[in-house]
Amino acid sequence: MAHRQAQQRRPSIHDVASRAGVSAATVSKVMAGVATVKPENAQRVLDAVEHLGYRVDPLASDMRRAKRRIIGAIMPEFESEFFGQMVSQLESLAEQRGYTLVAASSRESEAREKEILARMHDWRVAGVVLAPVRNEHGPAAAFMKANGMTGVLIDRVLSDDAFDTVSADSASASAEVARELIGKRHRHILVIGLGEQAATVRARLDGFRATALKLAPDVRIDVVLAETDVEPLRAQLRDYFDRGEGGGERPTAVYSLFLKGTLVALSEFRRRGWHCPNDISLVGFDDAEWMQVTWPAIAAVVQPVRQIAGHAMEALFARIEGEEGPPTARLEPCKVLMRESVGSPGNVPHSGDRQ
Amino acid sequence: MAHRQAQQRRPSIHDVASRAGVSAATVSKVMAGVATVKPENAQRVLDAVEHLGYRVDPLASDMRRAKRRIIGAIMPEFESEFFGQMVSQLESLAEQRGYTLVAASSRESEAREKEILARMHDWRVAGVVLAPVRNEHGPAAAFMKANGMTGVLIDRVLSDDAFDTVSADSASASAEVARELIGKRHRHILVIGLGEQAATVRARLDGFRATALKLAPDVRIDVVLAETDVEPLRAQLRDYFDRGEGGGERPTAVYSLFLKGTLVALSEFRRRGWHCPNDISLVGFDDAEWMQVTWPAIAAVVQPVRQIAGHAMEALFARIEGEEGPPTARLEPCKVLMRESVGSPGNVPHSGDRQ
DNA sequence: CAAAACGAGTAAATCGATTTTTCGCGGTTG
């Protein structure tokens, strides 16, 4: 038919063996770089490999070993810069060690998270990098534990008694944000966040509050938190500002603990005609490329994606290679970029106060 | 040791078989839902499966078939909303059909693209969704052709003689942008873009130019294009504005053909203190979540990610299941969201003209 | 000089399924 040479079967190790006049076992050894092969035979094998265009079938190759050279990665979503970069990093690190990364998105659902994990267990992955939807106590981590899987937890975790964890040092970064805001004389600050149950949210909130109160005991910190979804948060925030939150007063700064919260805050400011930093200041956890090109540029906490990915993979491969010992909990330092969205209150009269 | 019940081997099909008192072949049939099994035996197998917690090993299961139930996806990057959503969609569609999606990022490199493809060929994937870095004529598509792989090309492609293609209808969307800008009395428009070689860039440029010239033959359209990298584009754009581009005149609107171009344009506007839409209007191809919360909200062409992913998978699975016939080339309609960054020129005196 | 050690290679078992082939058996049929 129309197919010329394309369709025929790929050469297997036996094809190479017979062409080189040796056994399949010898070919396998040559491919694995084992030294105990006569140079002459090795050359014949190499020639045959070259001529036939032979490449090892990773799936067949993995069949016989208990742990396959596959790493699973489970992220809450793929749409944000943070997790996009994370997957990209993890992929390249896995690849460097000859592993294939299979990434899946739990779409912010713990049920899906567990399903995916079960599927990865079916695949007999060598290890899993799990960025849990909420925290280290979800059903997914329990499943991993129950089935003796090796894995690392990242991002929305603090520490665990079974797995190594790697995440951004939320508390310290939040403390620095507090120092900056207090230093700029903010004394009424609203903190908003998504994912009440996320391990990191509490760390960020507590880190912020502790430092703020230490530096300025008279500071007023309001908190608006919503569980998983953005829309409730938007509604709560709107309500908060509508109420004037305690007699005409309005916070002079907002600290958002999550990227989506920053977007919600911005859109609420828009709706009310408030401008940063004159009417209100804004800092968000999680940086994004666009934040430096808008006017004003949005201040943000930059998470060290490369470090998190790097240390996660390091820990994971150490465990895969059999390292024992109690699980470690790593916190990677963040960078706080104070951009134009943060100013000092009272420098300029509020605009947009009417409406 | 410390390991309780976790470590022991997973049950295999033989474990189930012996517990149910049947052969492995029978178990396989029950799992596959084949009807020719005595109900009583089927029940015994099901019980054993239940009791042992048996699950089919997809890797072993795929061993014997020529095409494995794996779909490969190759994207230029994972960091942007567009490709993030794309991967997410593709994953969920593959999963629905019982396939596993293995996604890889070519990081905007054609060389890597081909390497990844070779690796996917090693895995004997059933099909590939390739979003090429440049266009359908790259080495990756050639590799697929040469090796008789089945696949679909998406995004930066128009049509191909070997593979089905699915992409956004860049030309029509650009035509609509042209209608909008001309309608708002813009007569000097700058078009900027990245990836001169990308199939879609030409379509977007031509679609825009043709319609603009038809509606207003006197319109002046300047073009600043750069190859792969953002920085050269930034430099070229800066240079373009510095030169005043032909005697003090400055375009009244900028149309960016790519997301990164929109960011570059915005940052250049910032640098010069120009504000949208008073000083200059801006429309970008590719929407992003942040574009509606900034002030001004950025006008953008929204690509139909779900449709592209959906039709790509549809076409791919049709081919996997053996559908013959000439390759199809699909163009999915976009939506153009005209936001505040676009206005009419001359309504308001330019600000920031000094400097 | 016989025995042990070693080097290089192969045949066969293995991984965990699927698929093809074969088999046994009760029931028809010529």
Added chain:
DNA sequence: CAACCGCGAAAAATCGATTTACTCGTTTTG
């Protein structure tokens, strides 16, 4: 009554590698 069918199940082959166990020379050693 022997040949034939058809069904359900088991046995065996298969997929493409890796790994173990074993063989056959050759070399070292006691």
